Amino acid sequence: MEHLVEHMRTSYHSVHEPTCRICKKHCRSFESLREHLIGPLPKEECKRIFSNQGCKFCLVILNNPDELRLHQEICQLPSGVLAQLANLSIFDNLTIDNVQIRGPQVAALACKMVGGGGGSDGSLDPCARVCLIDEYESMIFHTYVKPPTPATNYRYQTTGIRAEYLSEALLLSQAQRKIQDVLYNREPMRKLRPTDGKASILVGHTLDRDLSLLQINFPATMMR
Template structure:
């Protein structure tokens, strides 16, 4: 039987219980619970990531009440709880996506250049979103040094707007054909790396100077989606502001419970419902997968807040140590209402 004191010191988000109220305040100060965390549709428990929520619902030691209901009315892809088994069937027809249908356009891309990158005329509404993926070949004595040999960019509607093979600046010692499908003749007359770099960087900035980019809203620069983008942009020698990057490898709700990255292959299978990267890998397929994951995360319906981040000036003192006495007089629910996220939720891109 829980004591009234332990119930008073129970976190309203993750349900952890503390002996003293000051310990609960310390917990809230460091966890950044918020409306943007994945939340169980049954008991309303907040989880740091969707992997944590999956373990809560169907892991080796799930909460039994939540597991029982999830088995009947839960979507295994987005982890939502539907109103009825019938509603679940209708929902999953939309939630489970099929693999990429390449069609003629994608097959033609293998023949060489596709360049539909255009500078925006300024009449589009909201920031444009594009996804980028690269395929690497190897250099160096053991072939372990990554060189970008193929790059692809798509728009929000999964249209391929850029594709080219890239001529590496140093000799290739391993084409990694089993996964890249790249042969020496594909790179012999390919686009030089410096030319690819300038083309992509100009397109992403869209006429916006680097110093002017302070927010993904209101400017002309494009939001860039991808998986492991730090590595791709480094190999392309492209610099781009972190505030405009949406990386599925580093987005907290899509990471492992250990805070390590999941592979794009796993994320696509678990959250979109189909398989990628079987055999020779195509960067177009990777672009589509990352764009779909981004859209799924962006389209989450979270409560709107005027200042949603803990780093916003209006929220920086919410859990300041000099407010300790005031915080200890709050209820757990009041503290949760005061708390803000420590990461930028992609749902904010849709506001």
């Protein structure tokens, strides 16, 4: 019990962390949650329930197999692709690109950085993973990004990034163009405005740093 109390005092779990809906365990990333449920060494009780009632794409737990079947029909990817994503390595190397079919009014941006990707002292933290979602929490774009120099610390527990995920990742310039397509929505930079325009309002934490890493210019009046 003392160990549990000490863990709770020092862990500083965030409400934003993925949580197993069966045992309520906090995980540092969705990849960690996926391994907890269906990885090489899952928790057996969670694995048993998840195998019958869990969506292997979004990791939600449904009340019964019938609800799961209906859920999978409207989940992020069609059911035919969903079956292929049950393999962890397939999902983790996936680039999700819905840029062509969405023009969101609001987009949320998040980046994950790896360590030691350059600099005279190895202290630079280049972006190695980027994700955009719309105001309905639907995925617009997700990809891994190849750092300009080799990373020395992938910070897997918080980033979900492994070395093999970056071997075929997009270049920064390619990811940059995709994100600009979403944010600008065919409007020139000089015409971007928060009202009566086509461009998206951008929300997120540490947006200044994320946009700097992505080398994207975006007006402060359009950020929240």
